[in-house]
Amino acid sequence: MSPFPDFKNLKSNRDSYPSSDPETLVQSSKLDKIVVTGGKPLNGIIPISGAKNAALKHMCAALLSDEPIYFENAPNMLRDIQSQCDLLTYLGCQIRREKDLMAIDAGPVKSQTAPYDIVRKMRGSILVLGPLLARFGQAKVSLPGGCAIGTRPVDLHLNALEEMGAEIKLENGYINAKAPQGGLLGAKILFPKVSVGATENLLMAATLANGTTVLANAAKEPEIVDLGECLIKMGSKITGLGTETITIEGVKSLKGATHSILPDRIEAGTYIIAAGMTGGTLKLENARIEHLSAAMGLLSQAGIEVEQSGFDIIVHREIDRIQGIDIMTEPYPGFPTDLQAQFMAMLCLCQGAGMVTETIFENRFMHVPELCRMGADIIVQGNSAIVRGVESLKGAEVMATDLRASVALVLAGLVAEGETTINRIYHLERGYEDIVGKLSACGAAIKKV
Numbered sequence: 001m002s003p004f005p006d007f008k009n010l011k012s013n014r015d016s017y018p019s020s021d022p023e024t025l026v027q028s029s030k031l032d033k034i035v036v037t038g039g040k041p042l043n044g045i046i047p048i049s050g051a052k053n054a055a056l057k058h059m060c061a062a063l064l065s066d067e068p069i070y071f072e073n074a075p076n077m078l079r080d081i082q083s084q085c086d087l088l089t090y091l092g093c094q095i096r097r098e099k100d101l102m103a104i105d106a107g108p109v110k111s112q113t114a115p116y117d118i119v120r121k122m123r124g125s126i127l128v129l130g131p132l133l134a135r136f137g138q139a140k141v142s143l144p145g146g147c148a149i150g151t152r153p154v155d156l157h158l159n160a161l162e163e164m165g166a167e168i169k170l171e172n173g174y175i176n177a178k179a180p181q182g183g184l185l186g187a188k189i190l191f192p193k194v195s196v197g198a199t200e201n202l203l204m205a206a207t208l209a210n211g212t213t214v215l216a217n218a219a220k221e222p223e224i225v226d227l228g229e230c231l232i233k234m235g236s237k238i239t240g241l242g243t244e245t246i247t248i249e250g251v252k253s254l255k256g257a258t259h260s261i262l263p264d265r266i267e268a269g270t271y272i273i274a275a276g277m278t279g280g281t282l283k284l285e286n287a288r289i290e291h292l293s294a295a296m297g298l299l300s301q302a303g304i305e306v307e308q309s310g311f312d313i314i315v316h317r318e319i320d321r322i323q324g325i326d327i328m329t330e331p332y333p334g335f336p337t338d339l340q341a342q343f344m345a346m347l348c349l350c351q352g353a354g355m356v357t358e359t360i361f362e363n364r365f366m367h368v369p370e371l372c373r374m375g376a377d378i379i380v381q382g383n384s385a386i387v388r389g390v391e392s393l394k395g396a397e398v399m400a401t402d403l404r405a406s407v408a409l410v411l412a413g414l415v416a417e418g419e420t421t422i423n424r425i426y427h428l429e430r431g432y433e434d435i436v437g438k439l440s441a442c443g444a445a446i447k448k449v
Contacts, residue, residue: 034422034436036413037445038395041280044442048268048287049075049433050100050261053338054223056124057200058230058261059084062093062104063131064207065234067256073286074102074261079430083122087114091128109136116142116173122430126154127197129175130205133166137179143170156191156198163187164202164209186211186250194219194331199246200227207236209250218246221332222291226262233257265291266338267432270407272315273342274439276304277349277415281316282442289313294335295343301325302346324352324389329360341367341408348376349415350389357384367405370398374412374420395420400427407432414444 050073059081062069075081076099085095092109095102112132119125119142132139144154154175158168161177165185169176186209191198199219204227206213218224220242228241234257237249268287275282276299289296289308299306303319324347329337337360347354348371358364365385368378373396377388395418400406406428413420422428425448428435439446 032425033449034410034413034425034428035447035449036395036410036416036420036422038393038414038416038418038420040278040414040443040445042275042278042282042414042439042442042444043280045283045285046271046438046442047285048263048271049073051075051223051226051264051266052078052080052431053221053264053266054226055102055261056080056084056122057127057204057223057227058259059088059102059104060127060131061204061227061230061234062088063091063106063109063128064135064204064231065254065256066107068103068105068107069230069234069256070258071102071104072100072258072260073263074100075264075433076100077433079426080122080124083118084124087118087125087128090115090118091132112136112139114139114141118142119144124197126157127201127204129157129177130161130201130203133161133177133179134184134205134208137183139175139177141175141177143173143175154197156193156195157201160187160189160191160198160202161205163189164205164213182210184209184250186213186248188214189216191215191217193217196221196224196331199224203228203238203246203248204231206248206250207231207234207238207254208252209248211250213248213250215246215248216244218244219331220244222262222265230257230259233259262291263287266336266404268292268313269295269336269339270342270411270432271438272299272304272306272313273339273346274411274414275315276302276317276322277346277411278444279317280443281314283309284313284315286311287313292336294330294333295339298325298327298335298343302350322346322350322389324350324354324387326355326357328357331360337361337364338404340364341404342411344368344378344385344387345371345408345411347387348374348378348390348393348412350387353386353388355384355386359383364402364404366401367408370401370405370409371412373398374416376412392417394418397421397423400424403427403431407435410435410439410446414439414446 123144165180234254393416
């Protein structure tokens with residue numbers, strides 16, 4: 001039985017946030033900062049939230065049905081979630097929330113246009129394209145804006161939809177897409193390179209297509225598997241999730257369902273690194289080691305012990321000083337690019353040196369100058385960075401440039417001598433739910449001002 005009250009009795013999404021306008025949220029926190037005083041070991045329990053990178057796509061999947069979709073373990077109070085809520089509300093969805101429960105009713109959707117003013121605030125908004133096109137036969141979605149960590153073109157999405165019979169035109173900064181009369185057609189699609197977003201968009205679009213669609217060279221991330229499992233509960237016929245070949249047999253319509261969103265593996269990985277850097281012991285509630293398999297061996301080499309205990313992870317540092325290691329980001333199941341900045345922060349105090357190689361995004365070393373302001377010894381050579389461990393970092397005033405860079409600066413502040421002030425923390429609030437509260441509860445000297 002669903003834990004939800006009747007849909008109409010749930011609170012409106014607009015009541016769940018201090019402001020319903022993402023622009024207002026960002027502007028109001030332009031002057032907000034996080035101040036960290038380093039040197040405190042972390043001991044205690046941190047609950048891991050539902051995965052932001054899954055929830056954003058699940059919310060788009062709700063557009064495929066005219067019946068309400070209920071999500072458990074939904075992350076709350078994140079700017080990216082609010083931006084997605086605003087987009088779906090603009091399209092006509094009714095959204096209700098109660099703590100970590102979320103209900104989306106896309107039955108009332110009247111518009112198939114995702115406007116620039118909303119889409120520009122979050123690239124993940126492009127994921128409404130496939131569901132709108134599949135269910136309504138048309139979609140007009142603004143091209144997403146630039147990204148601080150590099151270009152993420154949507155041509156893979158568009159080319160694949162064209163293989164399914166869609167007619168796509170780029171006009172005045174918008175993607176205008178129309179399905180053939182009778183709907184999208186099943187197709188065999190070979191992605192020229194692994195793309196998480198393109199895999200997700202086509203996976204959703206194919207659920208309502210006529211015939212069978214095969215996605216080859218598909219991404220394998222746990223968030224994609226979770227999305228597929230949600231779609232199956234809605235009535236989709238999907239096989240091959242978690243492999244490079246996903247097969248989707250199109251159905252006429254999808255129904256409502258209840259789905260629990262998987263825990264956020266990047267948040268869990270971030271707090272594992274925090275425990276390794278500061279010392280102490282953390283228990284991470286609702287976290288899964290198997291989603292971080294590529295990082296586990298590296299953490300062990302660095303001297304951090306991580307073990308699964310039921311549905312929780314226990315982590316502590318085994319040695320006095322982290323050992324230098326080399327990492328290279330790769331598509332899942334390789335080392336995740338979303339943990340690269342955090343690992344680099346950890347290596348700043350390592351014994352010896354380590355090398356960090358970034359193969360996913362071409363501009364994801366913007367945290368390097370800020371770490372160097374705190375005394376780190378890092379030299380960037382192309383897409384690699386050599387990190388030589390120093391005896392200590394010094395507190396400084398630094399600037400966050402993107403989501404993962406901002407949390408790397410928080411981690412550095414936890415171990416730096418003196419006080420570190422992180423500016424532009426609205427980046428951090430896109431993807432880390434109550435990080436100040438969670439760290440404070442475990443002994444960190446951290447506050448938002």
